[in-house]
Amino acid sequence: MAEAFEDLEVWKRGARLSADIDRGLRDLKDWGFRDQITRSGLSIPSNIAEGYERESNRECINFLSYAKCASIMGRGIECISCNVSLKS
DSSP, X not given: OOSSGGGOHHHHHHHHHHHHHHHHTTTOSOHHHHHHHHHHHHHHHHHHHHHHXXXXXXXXXXXXXXXXXXXXXXXXXXXXXXXXXXOO
C-alpha cells in the first residue's frame, strides 16, 4: 500500500489531468464554463487524496465515489461544450 496519497498512480493521473485542463482552458473567455470544468478537474485528485487519508474504508470509498462523479461531470460538460461550440 502507498505511504501517501501522492504515491498513488490514480492521484498522479488526476493531478496531471487537472493541470492539463487548467492550461488548456486558460484563454477561454467563457469564465463560467471554464470555472465549472476546472473545478470538476480539481475535484478528482482532491477527493482521492481526502479519501486516502480517511480513517475507515467506508469513508475512503465515499470520497472515491465523489472523485468518480467529478470525472463524469467533467465529461458531461465537455459533451455540452461540443454542442454549443465552446471548445476551441
